[in-house]
Ligand SMILES: Nc1ncnc2c1ncn2[C@@H]1O[C@H](COP(=O)(O)OP(=O)(O)O)[C@@H](O)[C@H]1O
C-alpha cells in the first residue's frame with residue numbers, strides 16, 4: 001500500500017495559471033521516488049503543495065493527497081502542523097534561508113523533539129547532539145550551541161537533515177538536497193540519506209535535476225516538464241529506454257566515459273512561461289520530433305509498459321504506440337531511434353557509486369516493483 005498517494009494535483013497562481021498541472025504518483029514505505037526536471041518545471045511547488053506550505057498567491061486548486069491514509073487537504077492547519085515534521089518532513093532547497101538565524105541549531109532541533117516526541121531539557125539536548133553526530137557533524141556537543149551563520153553550507157544542510165530526521169518522519173521530501181554543496185559533501189549527504197532510509201524504512205521524495213543523483217538513489221522516477229509529469233518509470237526502465245523526447249535530451253546532455261571526445265548536446269530553448277502554451281504539447285517548441293499534431297493537441301498519458309508511462313503523441317493511438325503495441329508514429333524517430341549505446345546501465349558517472357549501492361528495497365517489500 002502507498003504511504004503517499006497524490007491524485008490529479010493542481011496548484012495554481014490566483015490568476016489561474018497552473019504551476020503544477022494534474023500530476024499523480026505514489027510512494028511506498030522504504031522507496032525513493034525521484035522527481036526530475038530542469039529549473040522552473042514545478043518540482044519545488046509540488047513539494048510545497050504536499051506540505052501545504054505554498055507561498056502567498058499560490059494555491060492548491062484541486063486533486064487529493066493522502067499520507068498514510070489521511071487526506072492532507074482536509075486537515076485543519078493545527079493537525080497539518082502535527083503531520084509536518086512528524087509523519088512527513090522536508091529538507092528545503094536552500095538551507096541557509098531555512099534555518100532560523102537567531103536560534104542555535106540545538107534549539108531548532110529541540111523544538112522538533114518537543115513537538116513530536118515530547119522530549120525536553122537535557123534529554124532533548126542529548127538527542128540533538130546524537131542527531132548532529134549521526135548526520136556527520138564533527139564535535140556535535142560544541143556545534144549544538146552554535147548559530148547557523150557559524151556553519152558552512154554543507155554543515156547547514158546537515159543540520160536541516162538532522163531537524164528533518166528529529167521527528168522520525170515516515171516520508172522525507174528532499175528538495176535538491178545537494179545542489180548547493182560541493183561534490184564531496186554531496187556524496188556524503190546522499191549516502192547519509194540512503195543509510196537513514198535503510199535503517200528506518202522511511203520513504204523519500206527526492207527532487208533533483210541531476211540524472212546521476214537519480215541513478216544512485218531512486219527506485220522510481222517521474223520526469224517533470226512545465227508543470228506536468230511527462231514520463232514515469234522505474235529507474236531501470238528509464239535508464240534502459242527513456243521514452244519521452246525530453247527525457248532523451250536529458251540523457252543526451254550527460255557527460256560520461258562512453259561519450260569521451262564527443263560534443264555534449266544542450267537542450268535548446270527554455271521551459272515556457274507559466275500559462276503561455278494554450279494548446280498542444282508543452283515541449284513542442286524544443287522537440288526535434290514534433291509534427292503538426294504536437295502543436296494542436298495536448299498529449300494524453302499513455303501506459304507503454306508495466307510501470308512506465310509517457311505523455312507524448314509518439315506513443316498514443318495515432319503515434320502507433322501505447323501498451324502492447326510498442327510502436328511509434330509513422331516516419332517518426334521515437335524511443336526506438338534513441339542511441340542507447342551511449343548509455344550503459346548500471347549508470348556510472350565519474351566518481352559516482354554504481355546503482356547497486358541503493359538501499360535494499362527487499363527490506364521493505366512494498367517498496368519496489370510496484371507501479372501505478
Ligand atoms: N512564490 C511564487 N509565486 C509565483 N510563482 C512562483 C513562485 N515560486 C515559483 N513560481 C513559479 O512556479 C514555477 C515552478 O517553480 P518551481 O516549483 O520553483 O520550479 P523548480 O523547483 O522545478 O525549479 C516557475 O514558473 C516559477 O516562476
Ligand code: SF4
Pocket residue numbers: 244245246281282283284285287288289290291294299311312313314
Ligand atoms: S508530443 Fe510531439 S512535441 Fe511533444 S514530446 Fe512528443 S513528439 Fe515531441
Ligand SMILES: [Mg+2]
Pocket residue numbers: 043044045093175176
Ligand atoms: Mg526548485
